Amino acid sequence: VENTAKILLDLFLIFAAAKVAGEIFNRLKQPVVVGEILAGMLIGPSLLGWIGHSSFLDIFAELGVIFLLFTVGLQTDLTEMVRVGKHALAVAVGGVTLPFILGYALMAALNRPLVESLFVATALVATSVGITARVLADLGKLQTRAARVILGAAVVDDILGMIVLAVVIGISRGKFSLLSTLLVAIEAIAFTAFVVVLGRKAIGTFSHKIPKLHMPQPAFALGLALCLGLSAAASYIGLAAIIGAFLAGLVLAEATEATRLRQNMEPIYEFLVPIFFVITGSRMDLPKLFTPPIISLTLLVVLVAVIGKFLGCGAAAFRLGRHDATAVGVGMIPRGEVGIVVAMVGLSRGVISGDLFSVVISMSILTTLMTPPLLRLLLARRPLVV
Amino acid sequence: VENTAKILLDLFLIFAAAKVAGEIFNRLKQPVVVGEILAGMLIGPSLLGWIGHSSFLDIFAELGVIFLLFTVGLQTDLTEMVRVGKHALAVAVGGVTLPFILGYALMAALNRPLVESLFVATALVATSVGITARVLADLGKLQTRAARVILGAAVVDDILGMIVLAVVIGISRGKFSLLSTLLVAIEAIAFTAFVVVLGRKAIGTFSHKIPKLHMPQPAFALGLALCLGLSAAASYIGLAAIIGAFLAGLVLAEATEATRLRQNMEPIYEFLVPIFFVITGSRMDLPKLFTPPIISLTLLVVLVAVIGKFLGCGAAAFRLGRHDATAVGVGMIPRGEVGIVVAMVGLSRGVISGDLFSVVISMSILTTLMTPPLLRLLLARRPLVV
Numbered sequence: 152v153e154n155t156a157k158i159l160l161d162l163f164l165i166f167a168a169a170k171v172a173g174e175i176f177n178r179l180k181q182p183v184v185v186g187e188i189l190a191g192m193l194i195g196p197s198l199l200g201w202i203g204h205s206s207f208l209d210i211f212a213e214l215g216v217i218f219l220l221f222t223v224g225l226q227t228d229l230t231e232m233v234r235v236g237k238h239a240l241a242v243a244v245g246g247v248t249l250p251f252i253l254g255y256a257l258m259a260a261l262n263r264p265l266v267e268s269l270f271v272a273t274a275l276v277a278t279s280v281g282i283t284a285r286v287l288a289d290l291g292k293l294q295t296r297a298a299r300v301i302l303g304a305a306v307v308d309d310i311l312g313m314i315v316l317a318v319v320i321g322i323s324r325g326k327f328s329l330l331s332t333l334l335v336a337i338e339a340i341a342f343t344a345f346v347v348v349l350g351r352k353a354i355g356t357f358s359h360k361i362p363k364l365h366m367p368q369p370a371f372a373l374g375l376a377l378c379l380g381l382s383a384a385a386s387y388i389g390l391a392a393i394i395g396a397f398l399a400g401l402v403l404a405e406a407t408e409a410t411r412l413r414q415n416m417e418p419i420y421e422f423l424v425p426i427f428f429v430i431t432g433s434r435m436d437l438p439k440l441f442t443p444p445i446i447s448l449t450l451l452v453v454l455v456a457v458i459g460k461f462l463g464c465g466a467a468a469f470r471l472g473r474h475d476a477t478a479v480g481v482g483m484i485p486r487g488e489v490g491i492v493v494a495m496v497g498l499s500r501g502v503i504s505g506d507l508f509s510v511v512i513s514m515s516i517l518t519t520l521m522t523p524p525l526l527r528l529l530l531a532r533r534p535l536v537v
Numbered sequence: 538v539e540n541t542a543k544i545l546l547d548l549f550l551i552f553a554a555a556k557v558a559g560e561i562f563n564r565l566k567q568p569v570v571v572g573e574i575l576a577g578m579l580i581g582p583s584l585l586g587w588i589g590h591s592s593f594l595d596i597f598a599e600l601g602v603i604f605l606l607f608t609v610g611l612q613t614d615l616t617e618m619v620r621v622g623k624h625a626l627a628v629a630v631g632g633v634t635l636p637f638i639l640g641y642a643l644m645a646a647l648n649r650p651l652v653e654s655l656f657v658a659t660a661l662v663a664t665s666v667g668i669t670a671r672v673l674a675d676l677g678k679l680q681t682r683a684a685r686v687i688l689g690a691a692v693v694d695d696i697l698g699m700i701v702l703a704v705v706i707g708i709s710r711g712k713f714s715l716l717s718t719l720l721v722a723i724e725a726i727a728f729t730a731f732v733v734v735l736g737r738k739a740i741g742t743f744s745h746k747i748p749k750l751h752m753p754q755p756a757f758a759l760g761l762a763l764c765l766g767l768s769a770a771a772s773y774i775g776l777a778a779i780i781g782a783f784l785a786g787l788v789l790a791e792a793t794e795a796t797r798l799r800q801n802m803e804p805i806y807e808f809l810v811p812i813f814f815v816i817t818g819s820r821m822d823l824p825k826l827f828t829p830p831i832i833s834l835t836l837l838v839v840l841v842a843v844i845g846k847f848l849g850c851g852a853a854a855f856r857l858g859r860h861d862a863t864a865v866g867v868g869m870i871p872r873g874e875v876g877i878v879v880a881m882v883g884l885s886r887g888v889i890s891g892d893l894f895s896v897v898i899s900m901s902i903l904t905t906l907m908t909p910p911l912l913r914l915l916l917a918r919r920p921l922v923v
Binding site for chain 2 (some may be wrong): 170206209255364382386415419
């Protein structure tokens with residue numbers, strides 16, 4: 152019983168801290184996710200010590216990130232992805248490949264273990280396009296060609312990032328060999344393909360029957376069940392639970408009831424996702440983060456993250472002309488949520504050390520904070536091609 | 538990590554079972570809560586054994602019941618309560634007193650321990666008026682005098698039930714004496730009065746400022762924070778967490794944003810509340826329940842539950858005339874969720890034994906199932922006074 156009281160108090164403190172931070176960061180027009188992580192750093196063991204470590208909180212963080220990725224999947228339009236065409240595809244592939252190679256090379260040069268290096272490289276892969284989309288929308292630039300390429304590339308990018316993560320998790324489970332990597336890659340791709348192909352078929356066949364069910368909010372009930380079920384399935388076959396959640400969202404994004412499902416997910420999102428980010432922030436080892444070696448390492452990782460995306464995406468977009476290609480390169484820089492999620496997966500599996508975890512979170516925060524001013528500066532000088 | 542996979546699988550199985558049961562019971566026009574409990578009995582250790590006992594599931598059940606009582610509070614209109622007048626108040630008091638006394642007397646006669654007897658008596662106190670309201674609405678009788686008395690009495694009844702529960706929990710913590718009971722009663726009433734008076738004042742002062750906040754869905758965020766905060770506070774002072782949640786809902790029901798808050802709570806409710814009832818069902822000890830002594834005990838408790846409410850409420854409503862008073866007596870019979878919640882509180886505190894827990898759940902199910910046909914039969918013979 153005392154246990155229950157403690158967990159309720161923890162949940163209250165975490166949720167309240169997240170909302171206060173959200174209010175402040177909304178007023179400052181800064182990304183709320185950064186506020187939530189800072190709130191976690193504040194109430195976590197490094198500073199105030201109001202919340203500690205507990206396996207119960209881990210479960211709530213896990214559910215938070217599952218619903219985060221489910222929502223990301225729900226907002227990913229596979230049909231749109233096919234349509235955005237070769238520019239977006241090239242930008243996505245360039246923006247996944249170069250940061251991964253540079254990130255891995257940096258870690259290897261620092262003599263970090265293989266699996267840890269792979270996790271850091273993976274955290275550099277996926278763009279969190281929400282920040283960029285917000286800035287472009289604020290400037291009224293969402294209808295430009297560069298914006299469409301950025302948004303399309305970010306979708307492909309999410310899917311590629313999830314596959315890379317699945318492969319890296321697979322490698323982290325066993326001894327590394329070319330054969331085992333190949334097998335894991337096949338497993339990850341097979342799971343993805345199986346769920347997407349079968350899921351789209353099932354949605355196509357049964358989607359119109361959902362509103363005829365007698366339970367309240369049938370689309371929401373089926374969506375949540377699919378999300379939990381695929382998360383559990385992904386966990387059991389050794390992938391990350393979030394990969395199952397993401398695929399569940401991806402499949403359901405095609406359903407006729409998708410809009411209502413997205414609306415119904417909002418309160419669940421507002422309840423559990425901030426809990427994930429606050430707990431993430433509370434895991435940061437601040438005294439260690441502010442030591443010279445870790446500060447240097449952070450700066451190096453940020454440099455690799457920025458250069459990797461900027462060059463990888465910018466070069467792939469060269470046909471758009473120098474100015475538009477530059478905008479695409481800058482717009483793809485923020486790592487935000489996805490980089491953080493990868494770091495948390497690595498930390499909870501014990502394959503990424505506490506200091507490197509803090510470095511990756513800092514990288515996500517810094518790339519997210521730097522993009523809006525850079526993008527505004529760039530677009531103030533010259534408009535984009537519509 | 539394996540732990541996470543197991544918990545996700547458990548949550549998936551529980552949620553899916555709840556929704557399948559909900560679909561079936563909706564089609565059969567039977568109370569969904571009964572379906573969810575039966576689903577829990579089916580997948581629990583007594584039958585299929587798909588889910589077992591885990592402290593993680595306990596926390597989800599606890600959150601489910603917290604949001605259940607928060608929602609009940611949100612739907613309780615204190616102003617309306619003051620207005621329904623003396624009939625409803627008399628019915629509520631009669632319907633709380635007689636079942637409590639009869640329930641306690643029965644348990645004492647069977648030589649059950651004091652605290653256990655008090656818990657069973659408390660489980661007989663609160664009417665779950667949802668079933669009755671549904672039947673009256675289906676028959677187009679919600680605008681009758683008897684219906685208004687039933688609905689008004691059920692509101693007062695909830696509040697009295699929560700206070701009785703708080704006192705009984707207080708008694709269960711220490712040695713029983715008249716003085717300690719008095720102190721506990723004062724603590725429970727003081728907590729309730731403090732929250733309600735201060736809360737209504739705060740809502741009156743700040744309610745119009747809520748929509749001006751910059752966070753998304755501010756009413757929902759504040760509501761959830763208040764619910765978690767008061768639940769934790771109630772736990773820490775030794776009351777049940779649900780009492781805090783109920784009071785949080787009660788206070789927020791007065792806010793101008795209450796309608797939106799209720800809407801936003803729906804997905805959280807649909808996600809977590811069924812989990813509570815499935816887990817409750819999974820705790821039923823079926824092999825033991827179907828032994829002659831326990832069957833007899835169940836029948837006795839159901840008898841006391843029905844007679845206590847019927848006579849207690851019916852007698853208090855005698856001024857409405859015999860027919861209307863009978864309808865009020867029948868309408869107040871179902872115990873539903875609230876009786877189940879009391880039984881779970883007792884079980885989780887270790888003061889109510891497994892067999893008596895199963896008996897109380899059965900009582901809740903049976904009184905809930907018997908009311909609709911009884912009420913329809915009664916109203917088919919003669920209409921109520923409008």
